[in-house]
Amino acid sequence: MMKNYIPILGFLLGGAVISTLADRYWLDILIFALWYAYLCTTWNIIGGIAGQFTFAHPIYVAVGGYTSTLLFNHLGLSPWIGMFAGMAFAVLLAVIVGWINYSRRLPHLTYALITLAMTFVGVIILRSSQFLGGSEGVFILRGNDPANFKFFDKHVYFWIILVAVCLVLTFVTWLSKSQMGLKLVALRDNEDAAKMLGISQLKAVLVASGISAGLGAFAGTFYAQYLFVIDPSVAGSHLAVEIILFTAIGGMGTVWGPVFGPLALVILSRYLNAEFIDFKGLGQVVYGFLIIIVLVFLKDGVVSWAGKSILRQRTKSKNARKTQ
Amino acid sequence: MLEIKGLDSGYGDVGILHNISLSVSDTEMVAVLGSNGVGKSTLMKTISGLLRCTAGSVTLAGKDITGLPPEQIVEAGLVQVPEGRHLFNGMSVLENLLIGNTAKHARPRQKELMEHIFELFPVLAERQAQAAGTLSGGEQQMVAIGRALMAAPKLLMLDEPSLGLAPALTHQVFAALRELNKQPLAILVVEQNVSLALATCDRGYVIEDGEITLSDDAAALRQDDRVRKAYLGM
Amino acid sequence: METLIQGLAQGLAIGGIYGLITMALTIVYSVTRLLNFAHGDLMVVAMYLAFAGVNWLGIDPYLSILIIAPLMFGFGALLFHLIFARVLRAHVLLVVQVTLGLGFVIQSVLLMVFSANYRTVQSVLTGKRIFIGDIVLQAPYVVAFVVSVLTAVLFFWLLHRSTFGRQVRAVAEDAEAASLSGINVRWVQMIVFAGALGTLGVVGPLVSPVFIVEPTLGLHLSLVAFIVLILGGVTNFIGTFVAGIIIGVAEALGGLYVNPPEFAGITPYAIFILFLLFRPSGVLERS
Numbered sequence: 001m002m003k004n005y006i007p008i009l010g011f012l013l014g015g016a017v018i019s020t021l022a023d024r025y026w027l028d029i030l031i032f033a034l035w036y037a038y039l040c041t042t043w044n045i046i047g048g049i050a051g052q053f054t055f056a057h058p059i060y061v062a063v064g065g066y067t068s069t070l071l072f073n074h075l076g077l078s079p080w081i082g083m084f085a086g087m088a089f090a091v092l093l094a095v096i097v098g099w100i101n102y103s104r105r106l107p108h109l110t111y112a113l114i115t116l117a118m119t120f121v122g123v124i125i126l127r128s129s130q131f132l133g134g135s136e137g138v139f140i141l142r143g144n145d146p147a148n149f150k151f152f153d154k155h156v157y158f159w160i161i162l163v164a165v166c167l168v169l170t171f172v173t174w175l176s177k178s179q180m181g182l183k184l185v186a187l188r189d190n191e192d193a194a195k196m197l198g199i200s201q202l203k204a205v206l207v208a209s210g211i212s213a214g215l216g217a218f219a220g221t222f223y224a225q226y227l228f229v230i231d232p233s234v235a236g237s238h239l240a241v242e243i244i245l246f247t248a249i250g251g252m253g254t255v256w257g258p259v260f261g262p263l264a265l266v267i268l269s270r271y272l273n274a275e276f277i278d279f280k281g282l283g284q285v286v287y288g289f290l291i292i293i294v295l296v297f298l299k300d301g302v303v304s305w306a307g308k309s310i311l312r313q314r315t316k317s318k319n320a321r322k323t324q
Numbered sequence: 325m326l327e328i329k330g331l332d333s334g335y336g337d338v339g340i341l342h343n344i345s346l347s348v349s350d351t352e353m354v355a356v357l358g359s360n361g362v363g364k365s366t367l368m369k370t371i372s373g374l375l376r377c378t379a380g381s382v383t384l385a386g387k388d389i390t391g392l393p394p395e396q397i398v399e400a401g402l403v404q405v406p407e408g409r410h411l412f413n414g415m416s417v418l419e420n421l422l423i424g425n426t427a428k429h430a431r432p433r434q435k436e437l438m439e440h441i442f443e444l445f446p447v448l449a450e451r452q453a454q455a456a457g458t459l460s461g462g463e464q465q466m467v468a469i470g471r472a473l474m475a476a477p478k479l480l481m482l483d484e485p486s487l488g489l490a491p492a493l494t495h496q497v498f499a500a501l502r503e504l505n506k507q508p509l510a511i512l513v514v515e516q517n518v519s520l521a522l523a524t525c526d527r528g529y530v531i532e533d534g535e536i537t538l539s540d541d542a543a544a545l546r547q548d549d550r551v552r553k554a555y556l557g558m
Numbered sequence: 559m560e561t562l563i564q565g566l567a568q569g570l571a572i573g574g575i576y577g578l579i580t581m582a583l584t585i586v587y588s589v590t591r592l593l594n595f596a597h598g599d600l601m602v603v604a605m606y607l608a609f610a611g612v613n614w615l616g617i618d619p620y621l622s623i624l625i626i627a628p629l630m631f632g633f634g635a636l637l638f639h640l641i642f643a644r645v646l647r648a649h650v651l652l653v654v655q656v657t658l659g660l661g662f663v664i665q666s667v668l669l670m671v672f673s674a675n676y677r678t679v680q681s682v683l684t685g686k687r688i689f690i691g692d693i694v695l696q697a698p699y700v701v702a703f704v705v706s707v708l709t710a711v712l713f714f715w716l717l718h719r720s721t722f723g724r725q726v727r728a729v730a731e732d733a734e735a736a737s738l739s740g741i742n743v744r745w746v747q748m749i750v751f752a753g754a755l756g757t758l759g760v761v762g763p764l765v766s767p768v769f770i771v772e773p774t775l776g777l778h779l780s781l782v783a784f785i786v787l788i789l790g791g792v793t794n795f796i797g798t799f800v801a802g803i804i805i806g807v808a809e810a811l812g813g814l815y816v817n818p819p820e821f822a823g824i825t826p827y828a829i830f831i832l833f834l835l836f837r838p839s840g841v842l843e844r845s
Contacts, residue, residue, distance in 0.1 A: 053651060100831070104838035109593065110788060112654075114834070116781050117827040128820035237777050241658050248655040281670045288663035295656050296644050372738060398740035410735035412728050422721075423728045426740035475740050 004177070007256070008169045015162040019155055027154045029270045031226065034161045036262035039219050039239075040247045041168045046212040047244065048252035049172070049181060051188030052205055053108060055240040056097065056115035057216050059122045060090040064217025065230035066126075069138050072148065079149040083221035087214040094213030095206050102202040119237040126232035137231025140224060149225040157226050164222070165259065168215055172255055184208055188253075249294050251301030260303055265290070325350045325479050325510040326371075326402070331380035333370040339378070340366045341534045348479060351508040353501065355521040355542070357555060358531035364514045365407055367531070368483045371512075372404040373397040385478055399427050401478035407514075408487060409468040413457030417448055420456050420467050424474030433476055441470040444500055462493035469500070479510040486517050498524045518555035522546050530555075563693055565814045566807060571699035573806020574706035575765055577799035579779065580786040581713060582754035582761075584798055587787075588730040590646055590747045593654050596661035598779025600755055603664060604630055604762020605771045606672055609679050611763075619681045619763040620701070630759030634752035642751065643744060661776055668773035679766035698767040705764055709757065710799055717795070726750055785830045805829065 015034075022030060039057060046052050067086035071077040097118070101111040127135050144152040151157060175181040183204055186194040195201060224230035250261025268290075269283030276282045298305040326348040334340040340363045348354045358364050369375040371382055373394040381390045384402050392400070412420050421441065425434050442449035445466040451459060456467055465485060472480055482501070486494040494517065502524055505511050515521040522528055522542045530538035530551065538550065545551050583597045604626055611622035641660070645653050686697035717723040728736040729746045737743045769775075782805065790801030805826045812825030 051651065053654065100834060104834070106834060106838055109784070110834060113781065113784050113788065114831065116777070117785075117830060120778060120781065121824050121827055124820060124823050128818055238774065241662055241777070244655060245659055245662060248652075248659075252651070279670055281666050284666035285663060285670060288659060288666050291659040292641065292656060292663065295652060295659060296641055299645075299648055299652060374734060374737070393742075394737040395740050395742045398738065403740075404738050406735060406738055410732050410738075412731045412735065414731055415724075415727065419724055423724060423736070423739050423741070426725065430740075471739060 004173050008166050012166045019158045024154060027158055029267060031158050031161055033263045033266035034165055035219060036246055036266055037259045038161060038165045039216060039243050040258035040262050042212050042215040043243045044247055044258040046209045048247060050184040050208040053112040054115045055237060056118050057243055058235045058239040059118050060213045060216040061220040062122060062235035063090045064220030065224040068221040069140060069224045069230050078147055079221055079225055083218055086221055087217040090213040090217035091210045094209040098206045098209045102205050116237060119235060119240055122235040123232050126235055135232060137229050140228045142228050161222060245291050249291050249301055251303035254303045257301050257303035325385055327383040329381050331377050333366055333375055333377045344536055346529050348510050348512050350510055353505040353511040353525045355525040355528040356514045356531060357518050357528050362531045363534040364531055365483055368404060368481060368514055398475050403472040403475045403477035404481040405468045405472045407483035409464050411456040411464055411467055415456060416453050417456055417467055418452045420471050421474050424471035427475045430476035437474050437476060441473055445470060461489050465497055482513045484514055561814060565810045567695050568699050569807030569810030571703035573803035574703045575761055576782060576786050576806050577802025578706045578710055578761055580783045580798050580802055581795055582757040583783045584787055586751055586754045589726060589750045592642060595654060595657040595780050597783055599661040599664040599776030601758045601762050601779055602776040604759045605766045606668055608763035608766040609677050612679055619679050619766050623760055623763045626763050627756050627759035631752045631756035634755030635748055638748045638751040665773050676770050676772050678770055681767040684767055702764050709760060782826055785826060789833060
């Protein structure tokens with residue numbers, strides 16, 4: 001059992017070592033890559049393991065970021081505490097959306113469409129509301145105030161997001177072996193059979209999407225505290241598409257796919273955009289093509305493909321040994 | 325007409341058929357017999373190109389059709405009436421027949437083929453404009469056969485034509501097949517109703533567990549102890 | 559009163575366009591089971607082609623349809639052959655991801671070539687009005703509506719009266735039986751996919767004088783098309799066109815009467831959610 005968690009520990013230690021070597025420029029890139037990895041891992045709970053296609057994560061990010069920031073700016077509540085309020089709101093929102101769709105036994109497509117619509121509605125509301133700062137968003141005074149989640153040293157942000165990724169990974173590793181995880185996978189792989197066994201789709205989706213949304217909301221608080229601003233652009237569908245594609249290229253439903261995908265692609269696209277500064281957006285074009293190629297030819301993403309290849313190698317060498 | 329040699333087939337990595345060899349001559353009506361789940365439908369799907377075979381060859385009128393996609397096999401002259409009929413229920417009887425007339429070599433003969441089908445099944449002429457889904461089971465089977473005939477086949481293949489039909493209707497369908505066979509038209513039919521199949525067909529093959537275990541003239545099979553015990557309940 | 563009529567006319571035009579884009583989406587879905595989230599992005603491509611035609615070559619958008627529609631048709635055949643034919647048998651989620659990836663590439667390329675600026679396209683009809691009694695209508699809207707209705711009628715006629723249309727319906731109903739009847743299913747799927755893109759090649763230039771286009775507009779258009787598809791009853795083409803008109807009119811009236819005006823964009827989504835809340839059985843019966 002414990003050996004499933006060793007790679008996570010390795011990832012944590014490896015990350016810590018890298019953080020001491022990276023300069024400010026690379027640290028910034030790595031923090032964003034890890035931020036995406038965090039979001040993809042939380043999305044993977046509902047999108048990959050439970051197989052429910054959702055576009056709502058940008059909204060959970062916005063809910064988390066705006067809630068903790070507004071609580072801090074207006075009431076002086078530390079974001080360390082305010083983030084839990086944001087998480088609670090996100091859970092509530094996710095439960096309502098899940099309920100609208102699955103209490104009426106509507107198909108997966110409408111769930112995807114409702115959540116996609118949420119991102120458009122969210123941006124419109126955030127942009128047009130004075131209280132929420134309109135298009136400019138809400139600012140946080142810069143400073144170094146650890147009690148209020150503010151640091152001058154980027155390393156601290158790196159360590160926070162690294163630890164957050166590892167915690168969610170630990171949870172996902174546990175979940176995928178648990179009773180709940182098995183139910184979710186059963187629903188994903190054969191919905192009708194799972195329902196016949198008495199697994200409630202509504203309950204499973206509500207739990208999975210609630211957890212996924214709540215954890216996702218922390219990414220919003222982190223974003224606001226790192227950049228000292230939260231604005232409507234985080235709520236847009238663009239982020240949702242990125243999350244889905246990063247996860248898909250890594251491998252949906254696997255533990256490490258959602259980490260590998262964003263780390264590889266964010267670093268690659270930042271590098272390309274910096275190298276070819278005249279072609280603004282070249283990074284996106286290249287990784288967009290990469291994603292299509294990976295999906296068309298490897299189907300399940302890099303991590304599951306690698307896993308299968310290793311498995312095939314092993315069985316091959318086993319068979320070879322047998323014949324010898 | 326049809327010559328199958330050493331055919332292996334299945335779904336994905338699961339092999340179902342092993343080393344199947346059979347043949348149908350130009351004027352013959354041949355039955356493939358066996359109980360549920362021995363691979364009869366898999367054999368049909370493999371011959372008609374819905375499934376890829378993993379070994380062996382299929383030859384139709386001297387032309388190798390192994391591994392061709394279904395529409396090219398229809399073009400070559402081998403047409404299957406699928407199990408459960410699979411009509412286009414939302415379309416009229418006429419439209420179903422016209423869909424059957426897709427093969428290039430059959431298209432110029434559309435009128436002649438259609439007249440011939442209405443001669444064989446006069447009820448279809450009356451029901452031309454009716455939606456296929458609203459017909460009775462027997463009439464639907466006639467449409468399914470008619471649709472296949474619209475492709476001007478050299479060999480007609482039927483998968484369980486008696487499925488879901490009352491005995492009287494089943495006899496009617498087999499009588500029509502016999503009629504077609506006299507034209508002549510080579511026919512290969514998979515059937516669970518062994519006594520009826522052996523009464524109508526010239527020869528039969530028995531499949532058990534994906535392999536052909538017995539093949540002989542229909543008359544000889546009717547007398548065979550194993551067939552009598554296993555399929556005729558005697 | 560006059561603004562109301564203006565708004566209704568505008569809504570009808572946009573609604574007709576929505577109906578037409580959704581018909582293209584629906585026909586692709588019914589013969590390939592492909593849920594194409596890049597549908598809107600592909601329409602945006604056609605709109606930018608019209609923009610490029612005007613600004614780089616000086617061709618009027620209405621004239622450029624003659625070039626853009628065949629171009630999009632060819633692009634569709636190529637896309638189907640290179641990408642979609644390979645993944646059609648895979649899990650539906652994978653296919654959706656591929657279309658999202660395609661949309662992402664399209665957006666990124668458009669951003670590189672045309673930048674993120676909002677663009678409008680000038681045509682010969684820009685600013686022209688049509689008078690019917692006391693009612694004044696903007697000519698580009700009238701043309702868009704008339705052409706979309708005509709295209710929809712042509713579409714319907716082809717589907718029900720031509721041999722190819724019959725084959726399309728056969729594949730949509732039962733692809734396996736269609737192939738056993740001698741129909742080349744892959745070919746039908748490719749032509750339908752290419753035809754859908756060709757339709758977008760007509761629609762894109764047609765609406766370019768009345769839409770403001772920017773590279774990320776596509777996913778919004780895809781979403782609206784999917785909403786129309788659900789409201790209209792998935793594979794019911796007449797229902798689709800009617801649903802398109804309803805959404806278009808609601809959006810236009812929302813733009814006139816919703817306060818604050820920024821919230822008008824929410825109208826189609828609100829209708830969708832209300833529909834799901836109060837008529838969920840409608841969705842189930844139809845899908």
